[in-house]
Structure formats: C-alpha cells, structure tokens
Amino acid sequence: MENVLTVPAELLHKQLTTVFTTWGMNPDDANTAATIMVETDLSGVDSHGVGMLPFYQIAVREGRLHPRATPTIAHDRGPAALIDAHHCIGHVAANLANNTAIAKAKEHGIGVTAVTNSTHYGAAGWYARKAAENGLIGISLTNSPPLLVPVRGKDPALGTNPIAFAAPTNDKARPVLLDMATTTVAYGKVSIARRAGKPIPPGWALNPEGLPETDSAVAAAARRLAPLGGTREQGAHKGYGLALMVEILCSTLTGARIGKNETGHFFLALDPSAFRDAEGFSADLDDLLGRLRANTPLDPAQPVLIPGDPEHDMTIRRQREGIPLVPTLVEEVRGVCAESGAAFLLTQ
Amino acid sequence: MENVLTVPAELLHKQLTTVFTTWGMNPDDANTAATIMVETDLSGVDSHGVGMLPFYQIAVREGRLHPRATPTIAHDRGPAALIDAHHCIGHVAANLANNTAIAKAKEHGIGVTAVTNSTHYGAAGWYARKAAENGLIGISLTNSPPLLVPVRGKDPALGTNPIAFAAPTNDKARPVLLDMATTTVAYGKVSIARRAGKPIPPGWALNPEGLPETDSAVAAAARRLAPLGGTREQGAHKGYGLALMVEILCSTLTGARIGKNETGHFFLALDPSAFRDAEGFSADLDDLLGRLRANTPLDPAQPVLIPGDPEHDMTIRRQREGIPLVPTLVEEVRGVCAESGAAFLLTQ
Numbered sequence: 001m002e003n004v005l006t007v008p009a010e011l012l013h014k015q016l017t018t019v020f021t022t023w024g025m026n027p028d029d030a031n032t033a034a035t036i037m038v039e040t041d042l043s044g045v046d047s048h049g050v051g052m053l054p055f056y057q058i059a060v061r062e063g064r065l066h067p068r069a070t071p072t073i074a075h076d077r078g079p080a081a082l083i084d085a086h087h088c089i090g091h092v093a094a095n096l097a098n099n100t101a102i103a104k105a106k107e108h109g110i111g112v113t114a115v116t117n118s119t120h121y122g123a124a125g126w127y128a129r130k131a132a133e134n135g136l137i138g139i140s141l142t143n144s145p146p147l148l149v150p151v152r153g154k155d156p157a158l159g160t161n162p163i164a165f166a167a168p169t170n171d172k173a174r175p176v177l178l179d180m181a182t183t184t185v186a187y188g189k190v191s192i193a194r195r196a197g198k199p200i201p202p203g204w205a206l207n208p209e210g211l212p213e214t215d216s217a218v219a220a221a222a223r224r225l226a227p228l229g230g231t232r233e234q235g236a237h238k239g240y241g242l243a244l245m246v247e248i249l250c251s252t253l254t255g256a257r258i259g260k261n262e263t264g265h266f267f268l269a270l271d272p273s274a275f276r277d278a279e280g281f282s283a284d285l286d287d288l289l290g291r292l293r294a295n296t297p298l299d300p301a302q303p304v305l306i307p308g309d310p311e312h313d314m315t316i317r318r319q320r321e322g323i324p325l326v327p328t329l330v331e332e333v334r335g336v337c338a339e340s341g342a343a344f345l346l347t348q
Numbered sequence: 349m350e351n352v353l354t355v356p357a358e359l360l361h362k363q364l365t366t367v368f369t370t371w372g373m374n375p376d377d378a379n380t381a382a383t384i385m386v387e388t389d390l391s392g393v394d395s396h397g398v399g400m401l402p403f404y405q406i407a408v409r410e411g412r413l414h415p416r417a418t419p420t421i422a423h424d425r426g427p428a429a430l431i432d433a434h435h436c437i438g439h440v441a442a443n444l445a446n447n448t449a450i451a452k453a454k455e456h457g458i459g460v461t462a463v464t465n466s467t468h469y470g471a472a473g474w475y476a477r478k479a480a481e482n483g484l485i486g487i488s489l490t491n492s493p494p495l496l497v498p499v500r501g502k503d504p505a506l507g508t509n510p511i512a513f514a515a516p517t518n519d520k521a522r523p524v525l526l527d528m529a530t531t532t533v534a535y536g537k538v539s540i541a542r543r544a545g546k547p548i549p550p551g552w553a554l555n556p557e558g559l560p561e562t563d564s565a566v567a568a569a570a571r572r573l574a575p576l577g578g579t580r581e582q583g584a585h586k587g588y589g590l591a592l593m594v595e596i597l598c599s600t601l602t603g604a605r606i607g608k609n610e611t612g613h614f615f616l617a618l619d620p621s622a623f624r625d626a627e628g629f630s631a632d633l634d635d636l637l638g639r640l641r642a643n644t645p646l647d648p649a650q651p652v653l654i655p656g657d658p659e660h661d662m663t664i665r666r667q668r669e670g671i672p673l674v675p676t677l678v679e680e681v682r683g684v685c686a687e688s689g690a691a692f693l694l695t696q
Contacts, residue, residue: 077456078456079426079427080456080457080458080618080622080623082623109427110427110428150643152643152645152647153644153645154645163590165589180583184582185583201581230577234551235532238528239576241526247636248485248636249485252636253623253624253629254624255628271428272600272601275423275430276423276602281600284605285596288600295501295503296501296503296558298501298558299500305500307588
C-alpha cells in the first residue's frame, strides 16, 4: 500500500518505551507494555497494539491512567489472588496477574487471578498465549466500556467483553489461540465500513431505536453493537449471556466499576498434568487438531483453520517484513510524542 | 394442549427411580439422576430431562452405559481432580465431580474437576446452578457427539458442546444462569421444524455440501449444525472456537474419546470471597442485574431478561401445575418400562 510506513518490531518497541518512560513509567513496566503491544501488532491484531497509543495518551492526560503506579497483590489465598492495578497501564497489571496465575497453576495445578482498578490491557489473547507458552491452558477476560445492547433492549449496557483461550501444543510457537469479542464484531469493523462508505450486515450493530442497522454511518454514530449471534433467532441471547459472564468475572468479582474508569480482568491458568499425563494431553490435542485440519473443505484452497492460525502466520510474516503503519497512525504517534516530549523515532 | 399428560414432579421422580433401580442402579445414584432430570423438566428444558430416558435405555441395551458402575476419583491434587465415571450414567459422575469442585472451592477458593469415561449428563446448567446455590460461581461444560461443522468445512467435527455459567444472587432461588450450546441452535430445534414442516433460518444448519440449508427435512437428515454466529460474516468462527475450547477441556484434558463413547465433562467452582468481601460481590451483582433489567425495552411488555429468568419462572409454574409430557414421550417411557421390567407409573 502507498504511504504505509513499515517498521521493524524493534524500532516500534523502542518508540513505545521512549514514550512510556517519558510519561514516567519505570523501564521494566515500559518494556512490558511495549513488548505486549508490539507482539500484538506482529500478530496482525492492529486494533490492540500501537493503534491504542493515542487513546492511552488521552487517558494519561485526563488522569485516568497513572503511568507511575505500581500494581499490588491485594488478596492472596492459595490458588487465587486479586491484584489492584492502582490505574497503572493495564498491560503491567495484567502481566503481573497472568504471571501470578501461571505460577499458581505450576504449584497447585490451577491458578485464578483477577484485577481491579485497571485500564485497557491490550489484546486478551496475549495473556492466554503466554500461559500456553508455559505448557498451561490459559484463559484471559476483560470488561470494557458499554457498547453491547442486551437482547430486547435499546441501550448499550456491557462491553465487547472478550474471551481468550489458549492451549499448548507440541509446536510451542503455535498454540490453539481463541481471542474473540462477545459481540458479533468489534466496534472497529463498523468504523472501517463507515470510512469505506460501505453498508454492514444486519447482525452487527443497532440504531438508537435498538433495531438492526445496515448504514455504517448511522451505526458508527449510534455506538450500539449486537451480541454474538446478531439477532434473537440467531442466538444473540448467547452472546449477551457470555458478555454478562465476562462482566461478572471481571467487574463484580473484583469490585471494578467500568462507569468510574475502573477496568477489571480475569486470568485462569491450568496445568494439564494435574488431570492426566502431559504426553497424553499433547498427543490427544495433536490428534484433535489434525482431525479438524483434515475436515473436507468447502474450497480446497481454504482448509479448515485452528483458532490462532492467522495470527501465527502473520507473526512470521511481520517478523520478516516489518509492521505496516498507516499514515494516520504515524501522525497520531507523532502527536503523542509532541505532547509528551518524547523523541519521534518512526522512519522507514 | 390435548392429550398432554401433566404429572407432578414427585410422580416423575418415582417413575425414573423405578426404572433406574430396575436397571441395577443403587438407590442413591437412582435418586441423584432422577432428581437432576426432574429439576431439568421443571425448568422447561424438556430436551434434557425425561425426554432423554429412551436414549439412556438404548445406551444400557448397547452396553455403552453401565448402570451399576460407580465413579471414582482418579487423580486428586489440591484444588484439582479427575473423576473416572467408568461409564456410569453421566449425572452421577457429574454430580460427584461438581460436588468435589464445590468442596474444593470452599477450601481453596477455587475448585476444578474433570470427568472421563462418562455418558450424557443431562443439562449443563443444573451443575452450575448447584454451585450458585452454594454461594459460588459455577461453570459446567460437556462435550457430545459430532454435529458442529467448523468454519470452511463440510463435516461434523465437534459436539454442540454447551457452556453453562451461574453466579449466586441475593435471591438464592434465582441465580444468573446461562446454559447455551455453542452451535446457533441445538439439533432439537431442527427436528421440531422438520416435524412442523417449517423452514429454518439460514444460520442454523448446513447440508452435506457444507452450505446453509433452510429446508428443515434436508437439514435434519444431514445432521450438520452451524457454530454460534451461523456464518463467517456473522462470527461463526467464534462459535467454532468456543466449541473447540469445550472439547479441549472435556476431552483432551480428560482423555475421554467421544468416538469411543467416552464423554468428558469439566466443572469449575469459585468462591467470590477469595477475591473480595462476599457482601460487596452480592451488592454489586444486584446493581449490575438491576441496571440490565432497567434497560429501555424495544417492547415495554418484554423487558430485558437475565439469563436464567425463563427457567426460574417455568420452575415455579411447573411446581404448581405439573410437568407436561407429550403422548409420544409417554409411550416411549412405557416402552422403556416394558423393556426393563419396571412398573409404569405415569397417569394423570
């Protein structure tokens, strides 16, 4: 694409740590947040990597994100713990909580941690993937500001509340990795259609009257997303129920109130060897995934995929070719640097 | 409805225990399975209560279900355990596993148990609800024979693999209770449309070519269900991913091979007080549910519901009015009694 700046992962990482340390973040935390964001961009999840930086800058400016805050363990009871993020950047609190769940799973067979008083933590899948890299099954959930309209209602009431799940395979770099919003689509897909002047399918978004909206401009302004399923007939009560499950585990369980800029997260790590021999688990998972890949394809050129395949392939490609940044984003990063006093480093 | 036999819950329970003890099940196990099935019928989930009895009889006849088997704890490690069902009726193994998870959660804050070598366990939601009745958050998962066709594929590869989630509220009898197949609809909905000679919407089922099928007769014969979402554009890759998650937790984690008539289950119980004060959890959940119920309704006569509301209301109604059984089912139960030598007890 014309005018797209393609940068190596290392340069993007350096740019992010430069901004974060200028904000006052300590070097370790800056490295943690930058690493998570860059690996997210490498995997092709552009909506949740550096693309979030301008929003984080606004949150810093408005006092909702405290770059100097350090998360603490508020409660700790055997395999369970609650982390208080003290409004630090979500990635740092989430990484502490996820690592705590991983350590607890290695000790107890299972570890569950939750986070209160947090901010946006990036891509849910990054944390579940890390558990899988440690040989564990991982689950990562977060709540987010209201966009989802419950079935029968008109008003946004829950976030896109994603569910991420990962399981370790014999190919450590290629875990099973599901990372999905509990809405039919994330808001970004409506925005993209609006910019392109294209209509959207009826199961994606609603208008202020709570009815399916296919005009992407109207839908983008209404900021009302349909739960996964889209309509009641197609199972939207299930997407609504899953979003409520995530809300209870991230918000009610932690005391974080999204209306007061307190985001909550939930992490679970589980050691297969607490249930059966690890070799048997690996062999059976290989077998299951192999059978899915061997499913007769509708189109022989497009075989059945395992969740995580597209992200894995994109990571290999972008590690080689670099991370593409559209001009708007480059200018937004330049603006963040100007506002925060950090050096702007992004050049071809 | 004409010819519908309406029976009190106690009579249905007596009929079921009579059949089960005739099969050789011990009285405690017979009571457990009958109680779970009757409470499922009371809640209106007719597909998973006594309606399953004829299928259980076939499984007994074919040697896939061993009524005299007793489940055992195969592995036990702190908050985690694996139960071997030895092909007993699924309800009995699942109840042991769920109770074990509940006890572990009370001791450790969290309990996770899985079951191998099991059979059909009835409604997933019953077990999650039981955790909620104990003041805990509960999750219950099971795999099932292949019906779901993965995105891009043509062949059934995963079960309808339900996810049940429950959370305790101040009204103990009315927990949040989500119980959903990870397909758009359960197979039963296709069967009902076929019997009624009605078409089905395009996101429910597929034909043998893997394409959306609206002719319910063709769809019922093809036995291919679409993942929740229905089509790729509407998020079917998410339903597929959730079904795979359930399969890994119920099958890969336990060693149960569905192709060899080994069903697997997974239970999680979590004590909110391991994370925060129980009163704060209850108050915040009341607040969340209250806000959802107060959402502006599309139709003022149909307010926004909380998952579990319809089942709760139906339970109150059927406890008062009895459980309706269609003539076909009554005759099937009569046939089960005749084959097993149990007394037939169902009369108005």
